Amino acid sequence: MGLICRRVPLLLLATFAGVATASAQMDAEPRRDQAAPDTSVVVGKDENGLMKAYTIEFGDEKDWIQLLSGEWLRGNVERMRDARLDFHSDEIKEITYDWKKVQQLHSPKANTYRFTDGTKLVGPAMINKELVTVQTETGIAMRKRSELNAILEHTPREGDYWSTVLRVGLTANAGNTENLSFNAFWLLVREDSLTRTALSYDGTFGTADRTEVANRHLGSGEVNVFVYPGIYVIAANAQLLYDKFQNVRLRATPAAGAGFQLIATYVVDWKL
Incomplete structure (x- = not known):
């Protein structure tokens, strides 16, 4: 597969040279002995000799992330939520990283960036240790990285959620005894930049020598509201259980609460 390169301009305006310079320079230079996004910086000055603008150009249409090790990965950002980043590439498929271990993110795609105050920005973006810089339809917007709550694919179609x-x-x-076991699981999820709603069904039915030995059905639903990186409120949670052989004809269990993402890596996912 060939590499299709495309340049996406990102124009930023600044008043003081110090601010623009800090924004233009990423915290760590890409290692030149590895594949890395081709990012260039073009500086302009006003009549007083002060820097007034610069342009950042992306190297291609793919997303790039830089890890704490300095390694750059090329692929697609699936989402960032619960303080973890889901990233997909052709080489490593889908993998999850702790968001704190991602130094930089370059994304020429129009994603939705949601912040802790409930506001959101849509557009191509660059993220370093300190800032989130998004090219929106109305111009350039910059926010603190510490205020970033989620990154999701932007789509105008409801079905994509x-x-x-x-x-x-x-x-x-079949043999001396005839055994039959049937099980089914179904999960339906709607996820946007603020909430995640999940409905599920888990059922088991079994027979032995044509005698019923298992008949259990569990339905559940949950609504999560993400209020801060790694912290979410369980606005609603309910379970409905039927188990013939535990004498549970119908049991409903409503609940509510809050959750915290304690550890999020591709090996361990620990929530409280």
Whole structure:
């Protein structure tokens, strides 16, 4: 597959030379012995000799992230939420990183960047240790990285906020005894920049020698509201259970609460 390069200009205006210089320079230079985004900086000056603008150009249409090790990865940002970044590339497929371990992010795509005060920005962006710089339709906007709550793909279509998972299993054997086991799992999720709603069903049915030995069905629903990086409120949570062989005809369990992302890596995902 060939590499298609495209330059996406990002124009920033600044009043003082010190501010523009700090914004233009990323905290760590890419290692030249590795593949890295081709990012150039063009500086302009006003009549007083002060820097008034610069242009940052992306090297191609893919997203780039730089880890604390200095390594650059090329691929696609799936999302950043719960203080973790889901990233997909052709080489490593999908992997999850602790957001604190990502030094820089270059994304020429129009993503949605949501902040802790409830506001959001949409457009191509560059993120370093201190700043989130987004090229919006109305101009350049800069926010502190510490205020960034989530990154999600921007889409005008409602259907793009939805995803689903369906798993069905059937096991049967015949001989001295005839056993049959059927199970099904279904998950439906709607996720936007502020909330995530999930509905699920988990059911099991089994027989042995044509006698029913398992009949259990569990439905659940949960609504999470993300209020700060790694912190979310469980606005609603409910479970509905039927289990014939535990004498549970119908049990409802409503709840609410809050959660905290304690550890988020591609090996460990620990929530409280």
